[in-house]
Amino acid sequence: MAGEGSKFDVVIIGAGHNGLAAAATLGKKGKRVLVLERSGAIGGLATSYEISDGLPISRHAHLAYNLNPTVIAELGLSGKLSMRPLATIMLSDDARHVEIDGETIRFADGSAHPDGEAYKEIRNRIKKFAGLLAPLALRSPPDPGGGLSLAGAGEAMPLAALALKLRLMGKKDMRDFLRIVLSNIYDLALDDLPDGPLAGNLAADAVWGAWAGPRSPGTVFSLMYRYGCGGAPLLPQGGMGAVAGAFAAAARQAGAEIRTGVSARRVLIANDAVTGIETDKGEKISAGAVMSSAGAVQSMMLAGAEHFDVEAVRRIRNVRSKGMTAKVNILLKRAPDIPGLSKEQMAGRLIAAPTAIYVERAFTQAKYGEMPAAPIIEAVIPTLADGGDRHAVSAIVHYIPRNLKGGWDDAARARLTGLTIDTLARYWPDLRDNVERVDAFSPADIENETAAPGGHWHHAELSIDQLLTVRPVNQLSRYAFAVRGFYLCGASAHPGGDVSGAAGRNSALQLLNDGVLA
Amino acid sequence: MMKAQTPRSVTRTLAPTPFHDRLAELNFLNSWRGWNGFLSAEVFECSEKEYFAIRNQATLMDISPMCKYRICGPDATRIVNRLIVRDIRKVKVGRVAYAMWCDEEGMTIDDGTIFRLGEDEYLLLCAKHMYLWLHECAWGFDAAITDETEALCALSLQGPTAFSVLKAAGLEGAASMKPFDTREIEPGLRISRTGYTGDLGYELFTAPENAHSLWDRLWSAGRQWGICPTGMEALNLARLETGFLAPGVDFQPVHLALRRGRGRTPFELGFGRLVDFDKGHFNGRRALLEHKARGPRYHLVRLDIEGKEPAANAYVYHNGSKVVGHVTSAAWSPTAKRNIAFAELEAPYGGAVRDGLFAEIFIYKEGAWLKRNKKAKVVDEPFYRNARARQTPPNAF
Ligand SMILES: Cc1cc2nc3c(=O)[nH]c(=O)nc-3n(C[C@H](O)[C@H](O)[C@H](O)COP(=O)(O)OP(=O)(O)OC[C@H]3O[C@@H](n4cnc5c(N)ncnc54)[C@H](O)[C@@H]3O)c2cc1C
Numbered sequence: 001m002a003g004e005g006s007k008f009d010v011v012i013i014g015a016g017h018n019g020l021a022a023a024a025t026l027g028k029k030g031k032r033v034l035v036l037e038r039s040g041a042i043g044g045l046a047t048s049y050e051i052s053d054g055l056p057i058s059r060h061a062h063l064a065y066n067l068n069p070t071v072i073a074e075l076g077l078s079g080k081l082s083m084r085p086l087a088t089i090m091l092s093d094d095a096r097h098v099e100i101d102g103e104t105i106r107f108a109d110g111s112a113h114p115d116g117e118a119y120k121e122i123r124n125r126i127k128k129f130a131g132l133l134a135p136l137a138l139r140s141p142p143d144p145g146g147g148l149s150l151a152g153a154g155e156a157m158p159l160a161a162l163a164l165k166l167r168l169m170g171k172k173d174m175r176d177f178l179r180i181v182l183s184n185i186y187d188l189a190l191d192d193l194p195d196g197p198l199a200g201n202l203a204a205d206a207v208w209g210a211w212a213g214p215r216s217p218g219t220v221f222s223l224m225y226r227y228g229c230g231g232a233p234l235l236p237q238g239g240m241g242a243v244a245g246a247f248a249a250a251a252r253q254a255g256a257e258i259r260t261g262v263s264a265r266r267v268l269i270a271n272d273a274v275t276g277i278e279t280d281k282g283e284k285i286s287a288g289a290v291m292s293s294a295g296a297v298q299s300m301m302l303a304g305a306e307h308f309d310v311e312a313v314r315r316i317r318n319v320r321s322k323g324m325t326a327k328v329n330i331l332l333k334r335a336p337d338i339p340g341l342s343k344e345q346m347a348g349r350l351i352a353a354p355t356a357i358y359v360e361r362a363f364t365q366a367k368y369g370e371m372p373a374a375p376i377i378e379a380v381i382p383t384l385a386d387g388g389d390r391h392a393v394s395a396i397v398h399y400i401p402r403n404l405k406g407g408w409d410d411a412a413r414a415r416l417t418g419l420t421i422d423t424l425a426r427y428w429p430d431l432r433d434n435v436e437r438v439d440a441f442s443p444a445d446i447e448n449e450t451a452a453p454g455g456h457w458h459h460a461e462l463s464i465d466q467l468l469t470v471r472p473v474n475q476l477s478r479y480a481f482a483v484r485g486f487y488l489c490g491a492s493a494h495p496g497g498d499v500s501g502a503a504g505r506n507s508a509l510q511l512l513n514d515g516v517l518a
Numbered sequence: 519m520m521k522a523q524t525p526r527s528v529t530r531t532l533a534p535t536p537f538h539d540r541l542a543e544l545n546f547l548n549s550w551r552g553w554n555g556f557l558s559a560e561v562f563e564c565s566e567k568e569y570f571a572i573r574n575q576a577t578l579m580d581i582s583p584m585c586k587y588r589i590c591g592p593d594a595t596r597i598v599n600r601l602i603v604r605d606i607r608k609v610k611v612g613r614v615a616y617a618m619w620c621d622e623e624g625m626t627i628d629d630g631t632i633f634r635l636g637e638d639e640y641l642l643l644c645a646k647h648m649y650l651w652l653h654e655c656a657w658g659f660d661a662a663i664t665d666e667t668e669a670l671c672a673l674s675l676q677g678p679t680a681f682s683v684l685k686a687a688g689l690e691g692a693a694s695m696k697p698f699d700t701r702e703i704e705p706g707l708r709i710s711r712t713g714y715t716g717d718l719g720y721e722l723f724t725a726p727e728n729a730h731s732l733w734d735r736l737w738s739a740g741r742q743w744g745i746c747p748t749g750m751e752a753l754n755l756a757r758l759e760t761g762f763l764a765p766g767v768d769f770q771p772v773h774l775a776l777r778r779g780r781g782r783t784p785f786e787l788g789f790g791r792l793v794d795f796d797k798g799h800f801n802g803r804r805a806l807l808e809h810k811a812r813g814p815r816y817h818l819v820r821l822d823i824e825g826k827e828p829a830a831n832a833y834v835y836h837n838g839s840k841v842v843g844h845v846t847s848a849a850w851s852p853t854a855k856r857n858i859a860f861a862e863l864e865a866p867y868g869g870a871v872r873d874g875l876f877a878e879i880f881i882y883k884e885g886a887w888l889k890r891n892k893k894a895k896v897v898d899e900p901f902y903r904n905a906r907a908r909q910t911p912p913n914a915f
Contacts, residue, residue: 272799305658306600309622310801313657475622482804 006286008034008257009517011277013264013302014293014490016044016450020247020258021504022291022489024075027254029512034285035256036277038263041241042248044293044450045457046499048241051331051392051439055383058239060327060446061499062380062394063349065226065233067243070138071501080246083234084385087348090197091427095340098197099348102232105198108340119198122189126220129177130227132165137228137495137502140510141469141477182464185223186214186356195355203360204353204376205231208398209457209497211322213363214356218464225462225496233349235382239394243499264292267303267486274303274485288517291507292481293490295321295453296460296472299481308482315473319466319492323402323443323455324366328420330393331437336381338428347384352377352423366399371415374423375399395420402443402454416440458497459490468494479507485516532557535582536671536729540737544747551750554647554667556583559749566852568752572715573853575744576677578736579753581721585630586670587642587652591661594638601655602632603784603806605797609634614698614710618784618792620802624809625772625781627651628765629789631712633700641666645765646774655801671729675736676719676756679743681912684709684720687739692720693911707732714753716760716900718907743915758858759851759902761820763787768818768846768860782862786814817868818846820901823857823877824893826850832877834861834894842867845877854901861894872896 010026012019015037023033041047048056064083072078087101089108097108105116113119142159166174180188185206189199203214206223213219236243248258263280267290276286292299296319305313338346353359353376362372379395397420404412417440425431443455453459460472469477472492479487479494489507491497511517532552535541541559549560558580562568571577589597598606602617609615611634618629630644638661642648652663675683684692691703692711700710706724713719724732737745757764765771772781783806784793793806823829829848836842843863851858859877861868867875875894880887906913 272804301658306596307799309804310600310651310654310657311622314654317657 006276006288008032008285008287010034010289010291010511011036011264011285011287012291012293012489013277013299014038014044015042015248015258015260016293016490017046017244017247017499017501018490018504019044019291019293020244020251021071021075021501022293022508023251023256023258024247024254025505025508026512027251027256028075031517033251033254033256034287035251035258036262036264036279037258037260038280038451039449040261042258042260043241043244045446045452046240046244048239051329051437052390055331055388055390055392056239056241057329057382057392058241058394059329060441060450061240062235062382062396063233063378064236064240064243064499065231066229066498066500067234068137068229068500068502068505071505074505075247075250075501077246077250080249081243082237084237086233086235086380087345088201088233089341089345089348089350090201090354091350091352092197092354093426095427097340097345097427099345100201108342108345113198115193115196115198118192119201122192122202125176126223127227127231129181130224130231132162132169132177133224134228136162136468137500138506140479140506141471141494143478180220181224182217183220184215184217185219186360188220189214189356195357197354199356200353200359201351203356204351204378204398207359207363207376208378208396209325209462211320211324211367211461212463213360213367215360216363221464221467222462226498229500235380235385237386239382240499247501264302267292267483269303269307269483272307272484274483289485289487289511291487291489291511293488293504294451295319295490296488296492297453298451299488303481303483303486312473312476312482315475319453319472320461320463321453321456321459321492322461323447323452323457324399325446325455325457326397326400326416326443327441327446328395328397328417329439330395330421330435332391332393332434333436334434335389335391336384336393336428336434337430343384346381348380350377350379350381352379352427362399366401369401369403369405371401371404371419372399375419377420377423379424393424395424397423400443402447402456404442408442408444413440413442413445416442453492459492460496462496467496471496479510480514487511535580536726537580537582537673537733540730540733541580541747549749553583553750554585554645558583559747561749561751562747565749565751565755568746568748569755569852571744571746572677572717572748572752572756574678575746576675576679576683576740577746577748577752578733578740579674579676579748580672581674582671584643584667584672585645585647586666586672587648588664588666589640589642589652589656589661590638590664592638593656593659594640594661597652597656597659597661598632598640598642599797600659600800601652603793603800603802605794606632606634606640607797611636612699612701614700614712616792618787618789620784620806621772621781622802622805623772623781624783624802624805626769626784626787627773628771629763633710635700646771651773669725670723671726672721672723673732673736674713674719674721676713676715676717676748678718678906678913679915680718680720682743682914683736683740683745686742687735696910697908714760714762715756716762716902716907717756717904718912754847755849755851758847758849758860759854759900761900763818763860764847768862782816782818783809783814785809786816787818814865814869816843816862816864818860818862819868819896820898821845821859821861821875821877821894822897822901823848823859823879823895825879825890826857827879827881827890827892828857829859829877829879829892829894832859832879834863834867835876835878835891836867836871837874838876838891842875851901856901857892858901859894868896
């Protein structure tokens with residue numbers, strides 16, 4: 001603003017955990033940062049609310065399995081997060097549930113599972129490859145335009161290092177990696193496993209959030225992405241809002257200011273460089289850089305399409321982000337009782353995906369805009385571990401299309417609720433008359449509440465054509481978003497979504513590295 | 519049992535333009551070529567005669583196959599400025615501007631002329647189909663884009679007596695028009711003082727149903743002024759003398775290139791002066807800034823070559839040994855009396871290094887190929903320029 005001088009070096013759009021990670025990273029480097037959040041609370045897709053007095057529950061995201069350890073270390077979050085590891089229970093309608101707890105694979109009654117070894121072999125193979133890919137998540141994607149210059153060679157280092165590591169694994173492993181990385185999880189799993197709960201586990205974990213079925217190419221990669229930090233599911237105490245809260249605390253501690261209930265309306269630009277931002281209240285805030293954790297299209301429109309080359313606009317508007325995931329929280333009347341599971345097991349990560357073909361069938365219906373007959377569900381009952389007597393279920397219900405035929409309204413939301421309870425009741429019959437209240441969030445609701453494009457888990461489909469150097473789109477994969485000083489810092493940027501913090505942190509480092517603020 | 523089937527053939531023909539009947543009567547050689555899917559005359563009788571008519575009389579050419587797009591609406595100016603490298607805001611209503619446009623890498627897609635018909639209304643004329651590209655450019659903006667290639671037919675009236683023909687045809691109102699002016703001279707008849715010949719000339723646009731009457735009107739008025747139909751061959755010589763580029767000949771339109779690295783920037787085509795970096799963002803601006811800083815990779819230059827043998831397709835050498843480029847268009851210029859060419863040279867040749875260039879010309883003589891190395895001089899000015907082409911009001915001849 002004229003006369004005022006810049007109070008801030010950087011304005012960040014969105015106080016999701018990525019915006020906050022960016023703010024903390026920049027704050028630690030002495031930059032003056034302002035974070036603007038359109039909703040009344042911080043966290044974006046990572047928030048909690050009270051489903052009943054004193055009973056916090058995750059509104060959308062609920063399990064941390066991809067929190068990046070480097071980000072945690074850099075921002076000093078480790079002491080501030082209270083998270084409990086969970087065993088995974090693959091639900092079976094004959095009550096012969098299967099428990100997956102690290103290296104222990106068995107039936108819930110403790111008896112050995114005949115396919116346990118075969119399952120572990122596949123899973124650990126994918127984990128090994130995931131570990132090789134993991135360093136890529138912490139680097140800006142290589143610059144394809146870097147050519148043969150020395151700088152370009154530097155950019156290609158992570159890829160070169162990956163290639164080297166692949167070679168060092170030996171010929172057999174390298175061939176195996178190249179063979180499976182672009183393939184589908186269905187074929188990979190069923191090559192060595194009969195279709196059942198263990199194949200269902202691999203299939204489901206490869207597709208949460210995705211507009212893809214286990215038979216879709218690229219689903220082995222998405223499972224690798226999930227396993228990038230080991231993949232062990234952790235339940236944050238107080239819900240996912242507590243995790244975002246820790247990021248916010250780190251940002252504030254680093255000097256960042258966070259304003260909620262303020263929306264960015266427009267990115268201000270002069271001479272092809274960002275000069276600040278205008279809020280929905282008409283306030284103009286000047287800054288040397290603006291970072292956006294809104295989706296790619298939304299961010300582009302905040303700056304104005306005229307600042308983007310025609311080809312870039314075409315690519316950005318064709319970014320695929322059709323949400324497929326709903327969230328249903330259920331307040332229970334009394335303690336849950338699931339046949340075949342102990343209380344400890346009920347406190348685990350409960351998955352309704354009894355076979356891989358079940359998962360594929362659900363996708364097949366959803367991709368045509370239909371509510372599937374039987375969705376896949378990941379449910380946790382966080383209250384069981386806390387020892388109180390009030391209980392609630394936090395359920396991610398997947399293959400619920402954002403583009404539902406007939407659209408989303410109260411009736412459709414009621415169908416979502418019914419479908420969720422029907423699906424869980426196959427394994428947990430008592431649930432039907434144990435329901436006190438249900439809060440169902442359709443992908444449309446999630447989009448409305450959080451502005452995530454399409455309500456999509458990753459803001460932009462995490463598929464081969466939207467990864468690395470082409471995430472969110474070709475030519476704009478290194479966070480810098482066309483106009484000098486404008487950066488993407490959310491899930492739609494590399495490496496993608498999940499509660500991870502990598503995108504926000506990487507983007508901040510790239511901004512510092514580009515010398516825009518100098 | 520299989521039933522015998524007569525194979526159905528797909529008939530693919532070039533479409534006649536609305537002037538076709540008139541042209542066909544005059545096309546003694548029956549010499550046609552395809553142009554954007556239309557039948558276009560190559561030569562009517564003798565291309566030399568047609569060329570000299572351009573320079574000495576008046577000529578009429580059917581340019582209906584040119585692609586024509588109307589851009590109309592509140593954001594029309596922003597869309598045009600997003601498309602082209604120059605600043606359309608500096609072009610007043612009633613004026614026509616030569617323009618180039620680029621892809622995101624700063625490589626030239628095409629060139630053409632833009633008619634500013636109103637504050638928010640433009641007509642774009644160009645060689646290649648641009649409908650989809652215009653829609654891409656217009657995404658997020660408010661304007662209607664219509665393809666008027668078939669809704670408007672057009673004649674180009676060129677030559678020193680062009681104005682006299684107009685006057686005889688009752689269109690003397692064009693007297694006050696300066697080069698690059700355009701107006702609707704009669705209801706349903708648009709005229710512009712533009713052309714591709716470097717001579718005095720006009721282009722006229724009307725609806726197809728008026729095609730015959732327009733042709734007849736100009737044709738009969740032109741009798742006393744030596745009017746002559748012209749085809750593409752004569753035009754090609756005239757445009758080369760004047761220094762107009764032919765897309766697909768002198769440069770590769772980047773959208774039609776499959777190979778990487780075949781695109782050229784406006785700087786490399788010698789049109790850097792058109793690029794206006796101060797007008798705000800336009801397509802390819804950031805890439806062009808980098809290209810400008812780095813300097814051109816190529817120079818498209820005019821060559822004056824010793825001798826009289828046209829240097830078509832010749833390699834250009836530096837100091838006799840090193841190939842530094844090739845000729846893209848070449849001809850003996852009867853008016854300039856020089857052996858002229860466009861050539862694309864690798865930088866720094868044609869830029870900082872302009873001496874020591876030779877064209878390697880192959881001449882077919884009585885059953886044998888002769889090779890001639892001819893000195894080639896880079897020239898900055900067009901080979902042909904004529905003051906009468908710019909005079910307002912124009913002379914009678
Ligand atoms: C139903 C569901 C369940 C999920 N479950 C899990 C899970 O269990 N585990 C996991 O790891 N991941 C999960 N995810 C994915 C994960 O939640 C997201 O990928 C991640 O939270 C994205 O973080 P972000 O900071 O990039 O974006 P977001 O969290 O979406 O934050 C973006 C913020 O920007 C704000 N904003 C947007 N536009 C503006 C504007 N113009 N002005 C101001 N502010 C603006 C929004 O309000 C929002 O707060 C789930 C996703 C969904 C949809």
